[in-house]
Amino acid sequence: MGGRFYVVGQIDATGSGSPHHWELEEIGAAKFPLFRRLGLEDVRGVLCGWLGARLEGLGMGEDWAATLEFFPEANVHVLYYYYGDEFGDVEGELKFLFSGERVSWIPGEDLATFISVALDFAELKIRGREPFDKWRGGKSELMLKILRERKEPFRLLGEGDAEKLRAFLGANVWRSGSKWRIMRDVFPGVAVEVLYDGDRLDASYSGKNVANMERHHLELLASLTINHAIRYITVENYGKTELPDICYKVFSRMFTKEKGWSHHRTQH
Structure with a gap:
């Protein structure tokens, strides 16, 4: 290869x-x-x-x-x-x-x-083991915090982003007005859904194998998907508008060093 x-x-x-x-x-x-x-x-x-x-x-x-x-x-x-x-x-x-x-x-x-x-x-x-803590709806305090902290960049998504975001994430992406729905199959029978409606960022899970995963692991998969969506938003909007601090924190040091960015807010 x-x-x-x-x-x-x-x-x-x-x-x-x-x-x-x-x-x-x-x-x-x-x-x-x-x-x-x-x-x-x-x-x-x-x-x-x-x-x-x-x-x-x-x-x-x-x-x-x-x-x-x-x-x-x-x-x-x-x-x-x-x-x-x-x-x-x-x-x-x-x-x-x-x-x-x-x-x-x-x-x-x-x-x-x-x-x-x-x-x-x-x-x-x-x-052949069952998960210790299956997802039965609801969210941990950590997941609620992640959703609050990562909501702001999604306001920068616009009319032309659906197709590009779909290709970037390898996901299905739907937009209706200010509402966005991202659904991504991470593993066979395990899909993560991210929803943004202008006021709120949310996550849920579906598929036949969701019941075979730990709840904590599902929340991590949602967080990883949200982080990658923010990478797309950041690269698309860098230099065009002031970006929230979180945008610079979801990249590797290799990438930020190549770009000359800080892991914190970059002044334009």
Whole structure:
């Protein structure tokens, strides 16, 4: 597979000192045993059938690799290596790479969150477990706070944005006056819906597998979708109007350094 691959430290613009580098190391170490006992067809069934990934060779010496489209032009690659006793205590590992024209826009925090949610979801399937806390409507205090803090940029969406936002998010987008509805299938049978009506930003979930996910994970998927919508809004409106502070906080350090932006309000 051609194209450029990134590690999370590059996207964080901190190298191996990135806290998300260590977070992904921990995730990989914790989840490796889960896949160690699965044959390739079982791996395919869980990662492709449950997460919507595709198995493909990346040419990195991996035993297998799964690619998840986080968003269009933002791919997450999970690489599985089995060493046996070749390296002493390390039986094998999971590694994570990133590719796509827009993957470097997304901060390591969001990339690591998506990987954590996806692999936790896969683990429930592999172990045949029910979620500890299913979504039954309502929202956590944290989710309510996220919706309040991220509402303002959506007022900048205009008549010509529906098609472009649809392509950017890989979602269905509907507009009726000042009301916007965004629906995105994150995993098979797991859809996130984001609603904006001028006064309020809201989120809900639908699909046959919503009942198989932790409520907290669904809220994280909604937050990640909202963050990416704000990236679109920011790039479309930068230099045209004063942007809310939150617009500069949803990008990676790699992106903001390339643009010469601060993670806080930029003066025009």
